Amino acid sequence: MLPTKSDEIVLKTVGLTKEFGTFCAVKDVNLQVRKGDIHALIGPNGAGKTTCFHLITKFLSPTHGKILFKDQDITHKRAPEVARQGLVRSFQISAVFPEMSVQENVRIAVQRRREPLKHSFRSDLSLSTLNERCDELLEEVGLTGFENSKAGGLSYGRKRALELATTLALQPELLLLDEPLAGLGQEDIHRVAGLIRKAAIGRTVLMVEHNLSVVATLCDRITVLARGEILSEGDYKHVSSDPRVVEAYIGGGKRNASTCTESVAANDNLSTPARIEQEA
Numbered sequence: 001m002l003p004t005k006s007d008e009i010v011l012k013t014v015g016l017t018k019e020f021g022t023f024c025a026v027k028d029v030n031l032q033v034r035k036g037d038i039h040a041l042i043g044p045n046g047a048g049k050t051t052c053f054h055l056i057t058k059f060l061s062p063t064h065g066k067i068l069f070k071d072q073d074i075t076h077k078r079a080p081e082v083a084r085q086g087l088v089r090s091f092q093i094s095a096v097f098p099e100m101s102v103q104e105n106v107r108i109a110v111q112r113r114r115e116p117l118k119h120s121f122r123s124d125l126s127l128s129t130l131n132e133r134c135d136e137l138l139e140e141v142g143l144t145g146f147e148n149s150k151a152g153g154l155s156y157g158r159k160r161a162l163e164l165a166t167t168l169a170l171q172p173e174l175l176l177l178d179e180p181l182a183g184l185g186q187e188d189i190h191r192v193a194g195l196i197r198k199a200a201i202g203r204t205v206l207m208v209e210h211n212l213s214v215v216a217t218l219c220d221r222i223t224v225l226a227r228g229e230i231l232s233e234g235d236y237k238h239v240s241s242d243p244r245v246v247e248a249y250i251g252g253g254k255r256n257a258s259t260c261t262e263s264v265a266a267n268d269n270l271s272t273p274a275r276i277e278q279e280a
């Protein structure tokens with residue numbers, strides 16, 4: 001028998017709202033992310049996904065509303081502080097130093113986690129004590145054998161794997177991924193999706209993703225945003241058969257459930273990549 005999922009909510013937003021001048025990009029969003037789920041935020045162009053993600057990951061401040069992580073109000077905390085509490089956004093530490101080796105990249109991330117404020121320039125000898133943890137992380141993301149390769153010379157898919165390793169080094173409880181499959185070729189998409197599935201074991205993942213066929217197979221729960229508001233929520237079967245979702249994506253009016261599922265699944269990458277400017 002499959003283990004039943006916990007109903008514990010690890011991340012919650014209450015009335016989350018972001019206005020840019022008179023324009024409301026995210027409006028009264030009440031999101032609940034269950035512990036252990038892979039949860040996707042999807043929606044058509046301009047739906048507010050990236051703004052919502054930037055609010056949760058502290059790259060933007062909300063105009064109204066609250067963000068609760070493990071029941072603690074983190075609305076006004078900064079990204080490094082919430083990262084120490086376990087809410088970690090991939091790529092937030094500028095994960096890949098291209099001139100350094102794969103192992104050096106991961107070692108720096110492990111060291112940051114263990115000793116965030118001191119010993120930034122330790123000798124190679126003492127740093128080598130961290131190698132065991134590095135090896136574990138590299139194995140987890142399938143990069144064993146690439147330890148001495150220059151990070152900048154890796155393929156795009158392997159760079160994503162390396163970025164994931166440096167993020168996992170920070171021991172996230174809630175891992176936040178912003179379009180982790182963007183720009184990848186078909187083969188890498190499946191490889192990186194497999195890595196996300198593996199990384200999600202014992203963790204919670206919240207991701208913004210455009211690739212709906214991967215979302216369909218990877219995610220336990222999906223929140224569909226449209227015009228800054230939650231339009232539909234549930235598993236893929238539920239949201240893809242919701243006529244409002246079909247309408248929002250395709251503008252095609254009412255369709256039956258099977259047509260909707262096919263239409264949505266056939267329209268991977270419906271939106272263009274995010275283009276939000278970060279707040280200072």
Ligand SMILES: Nc1ncnc2c1ncn2[C@@H]1O[C@H](COP(=O)(O)OP(=O)(O)OP(=O)(O)O)[C@@H](O)[C@H]1O
Pocket residue numbers: 020023024025043044045046047048049050051052271272273274275276277
């Ligand atoms: N800094 C900003 N200033 C003004 N408007 C903004 C800003 N950032 C986003 N917006 C607007 O907010 C709305 C939501 O944008 P957002 O990028 O969050 O949507 P999205 O769902 O991620 O879209 P996409 O899939 O196209 O990336 C859009 O209309 C966008 O133009």
